[in-house]
Amino acid sequence: MSTVITEFSRVPENIVHQYLNLGVATVHEAQGRKGLLSSKLRPIYRPAHIAGTAITCEVAPGDNWMIHVAVEQCRPGDVLVVSPTSPCGDGYFGDLLATSLVAHGVMGLIIDAGVRDIATLTRMQFPVWSSAVSATGTVKESLANVNSPMVCAGALVYPGDVIVADDDGVVVVRREEAGPVLEKSRAREANEEEKRKQFENGELGLDIYNMRERLAAKGLKYIK
Amino acid sequence: MSTVITEFSRVPENIVHQYLNLGVATVHEAQGRKGLLSSKLRPIYRPAHIAGTAITCEVAPGDNWMIHVAVEQCRPGDVLVVSPTSPCGDGYFGDLLATSLVAHGVMGLIIDAGVRDIATLTRMQFPVWSSAVSATGTVKESLANVNSPMVCAGALVYPGDVIVADDDGVVVVRREEAGPVLEKSRAREANEEEKRKQFENGELGLDIYNMRERLAAKGLKYIK
């Protein structure tokens, strides 16, 4: 049986918005190196950077019917996350669906499959992270689930989770961890800012991070 | 025996030119979802969009000799389509050959292999769709066929067929179908324009395409 879950909790807007200032690598580190989607997902144009709440949408291979179902569940600030039930690189999504998502305030699309009309999507500046670009169209014959927990590109995504995506890739933050991870991400950024200045001054990581002793202990030898 | 076919019918210029206003996805749909080359072919720069008549050129692996033979067969408005007889990612084509093609009025190159000098090709704005970028050079030792029917990146191409290529990929339209497919493509575009307005107004695909009843009949359940 295929279902559409119509109500679920989203991470509050005021928290999600603050993720816009944070890079995917920072968030991934801050939450203990989990939640990263596969690096096969790449943005169709660069630079691109979004943060929003996940709508999850399974699709059958070569069949984009459920994306139309999912659009109705989207609210402003959401990110649509689409995963095929078996690997498929067809062009599930194009400029008409993007127009529809824009009209409903959706921030962008994450899809472990193909997209098309990417020249238009780029002109529209509608950000998409996909695992393929393909002009191949899809049919509308098979059902699947919307807003069920779903694995997308190797990561488990629940509806309402935070999705952050930038030129490095895509990361998901569990709804209930969105607050603490935000704090840790900011702390990490502040710390990086400090380090950046040291590096700019020509200081070495070997000294900044006190690595020399441990390297020697492990047996590293310097030879002329 | 390797042959060069020197005379064949091309789709008339006035028809080919009109394909320039049509996207690959549109044309692919309009002709019943056939003729798409593999999505492994990607443009070396974006945006890029061409339409022209095919010159087909087989090449041996690591050997670009026949490209020189094919250039002589090109006329203004042609697109050179190159396919190796076994998979090869070497750099078959660079800025000198591009200069030669430009001098003969060729619109662009489609090659299921590698190209090089892509910084120069980009500056020249000579559009290329390839399956690889590689500085590896090739030799000039083995013959193959020019302007025979040829499979390129999974699609059958005849000389004189229409080739349309854009950021989404590459599609071939059979010479004898070029007129009707053009009509269908335009009709499709007009229809999409209408749909686009509906989507901009926030209407849902579910309603525009009357999907709700069929989804329910298939068993889709909405759950709070």
Add this chain to the structure above:
Amino acid sequence: MSTVITEFSRVPENIVHQYLNLGVATVHEAQGRKGLLSSKLRPIYRPAHIAGTAITCEVAPGDNWMIHVAVEQCRPGDVLVVSPTSPCGDGYFGDLLATSLVAHGVMGLIIDAGVRDIATLTRMQFPVWSSAVSATGTVKESLANVNSPMVCAGALVYPGDVIVADDDGVVVVRREEAGPVLEKSRAREANEEEKRKQFENGELGLDIYNMRERLAAKGLKYIK
């Protein structure tokens, strides 16, 4: 035992600098088609073009510790070349390490692995050729060698060799051959300039390179 070689000969600066005017394809051809790194290495932004002297750095899979060790060995004009001891696409390198390399005058990074913070690296215009982009971080636990001879992306690199990288890929020139290969590269470029003019005039490669007789001898047939 893991070692860091701290002294070795570099190709003289005045020679290395002249490679900046030469493309990778040209250098590769000029030295007899050797020394090309795998075409899986791609620049994170385009156009990009560097030439410098190699610092070689092995790293363990998922472990970037030795990059910090290698930075200390870098001098202005060097290019850092990193290769994992087994295949790994993790994000070994980001904007902090780039800041450190810039502070030490390093020209760019060649890495047969992943990098992250590519939006920032692009803004900094710090050129990187990598086989992957990934936000995945790495640990600092395992030793490896710095400035030993090393295979990177299929090519053998010695510290002090010349590295040239552009939009087509990456090539290494052996230290002791840097002078003669420079001469041959320039001769090749001069010759190409001449050929380019012929091609611009519409002359055919068939005639410029005197191919017609040899094609006929091999059995090529022209058919109407």
Add this chain to the structure above:
Amino acid sequence: MSTVITEFSRVPENIVHQYLNLGVATVHEAQGRKGLLSSKLRPIYRPAHIAGTAITCEVAPGDNWMIHVAVEQCRPGDVLVVSPTSPCGDGYFGDLLATSLVAHGVMGLIIDAGVRDIATLTRMQFPVWSSAVSATGTVKESLANVNSPMVCAGALVYPGDVIVADDDGVVVVRREEAGPVLEKSRAREANEEEKRKQFENGELGLDIYNMRERLAAKGLKYIK
């Protein structure tokens, strides 16, 4: 923080054992086409067929330390499921670890990474499904989680779930669904047995499944 969960419910033995008579494709279909691990997991020898309860084990790239931790958590009838936190094809597992697992009654190994000593593993008839074969060894430096819910090869696995693996691949059945899915799988098998006889008699799927009318309605044309 890395954790080892030492207690959790397993699907009862008498249910798990019955899955041994069922193929992966049958189970996958019976549970509504979910729970299949990526087809990149292949058995190191064929035929091979196991069913058991999952022990989940994350590992760092190039680091098999946690496998040693996981072994202690295994009981007779378990299947060890291993997933790296970022993609890695190193040889995490060889004949010594297999000997250890056999001593603790483990049915087999599922690993989205590489294994080695496969000649010995084959002689031992210790079944392994892996995404790679590699002699590359690993280190023991980094922690990760044992018996946490984990995505392996694209599917979510909880400790105690049923794992079924055969020549076609690997499927996971959620612990709480193990009973009903067993019943459905058997019903499916019984039905297939009937169908097999019809096919052996030369009857066509077109007739057995009553497809002709629907094909005609969709517009299929037969042409001489």
Add this chain to the structure above:
Amino acid sequence: MSTVITEFSRVPENIVHQYLNLGVATVHEAQGRKGLLSSKLRPIYRPAHIAGTAITCEVAPGDNWMIHVAVEQCRPGDVLVVSPTSPCGDGYFGDLLATSLVAHGVMGLIIDAGVRDIATLTRMQFPVWSSAVSATGTVKESLANVNSPMVCAGALVYPGDVIVADDDGVVVVRREEAGPVLEKSRAREANEEEKRKQFENGELGLDIYNMRERLAAKGLKYIK
């Protein structure tokens, strides 16, 4: 419009049968190195060797409906050739369909997609060459063409053509060339038999094929 062509000429049985004694590499060479399907097609068990007449069957991604339609068109001695209209690795074919094909005298299956139940197919000794193994099932919703000319794994196949498949791969011989290619293949085999004896006697290819002079002319140097 999707069509099924029900009548077409097949290469006569007495010719096809004789291809069973010929390897794919031999036939490929004998017909001038054309007609080879991509090497991504691999037999599910080895050794395997078949020759038969092609039935061509397009399928939609994730949809095996047309295979049922194609079975009805098969006659004893045919080989079923299946190609998806866009790349798909799902398990289109299993033991029930194999039972059906066996009942109709079909020699084997060539499919540029996935198959399942391969343990049973192996026990049945029903030979299959596929580009994937996957337990993922398919739906029956979309039409496509049967017995139209079709590109499969990069090669053009017409219904009635000869298909030869062995451990090396799959080759197609055009219907009208089946006789002459058979003769050339046999001549080639006879010649190889002679050569084999010379090689067994320790003679070198350098001498058997008179290569020394040409190697020297090209500039090969022997150095102590």
Add this chain to the structure above:
Amino acid sequence: MSTVITEFSRVPENIVHQYLNLGVATVHEAQGRKGLLSSKLRPIYRPAHIAGTAITCEVAPGDNWMIHVAVEQCRPGDVLVVSPTSPCGDGYFGDLLATSLVAHGVMGLIIDAGVRDIATLTRMQFPVWSSAVSATGTVKESLANVNSPMVCAGALVYPGDVIVADDDGVVVVRREEAGPVLEKSRAREANEEEKRKQFENGELGLDIYNMRERLAAKGLKYIK
């Protein structure tokens, strides 16, 4: 200029022979985890296990001419190692060349490219590790080097080095290190034999290797 080096030192036979009792993983570990060729090289049949001295042979893409040149340089006990100058999966090697190698006492073939006639090679029990299987033939037009140092599948190989290959892959041992690595490999094997007994008795790696304290120190937590 292409050269054939006709004289070089080989590791003595009495040392090489003793490598036949050692697995690739053991040798790789014993020499400090270096010298492993890429795991893309797989044996055409299993089990297979050889040890011998390397003859190195570069080949042009799609061109096996130099293999004929290399055969003449082979002596009993050698292993032929072949690497294309750019990536190529064509079938460079078949049963005739294998017959020639057998006649000259060669132990097996390592090739980072394709081979064909694998059914016959399997019947002959001539062991081959290749990165592809393909019926595609090659030409004899381009020169390359024989017995120069050469990178094959990511590892540097000198003529006369020891090559060990088994079901796990292929490793090279530098000529001058062949003796000491043999000793270390044997010591490692002896140690593994001891460990194997402990594992058979049900002892845990956690205890055998004294891991518990270090795991706790790193912060591993056990949770019910």
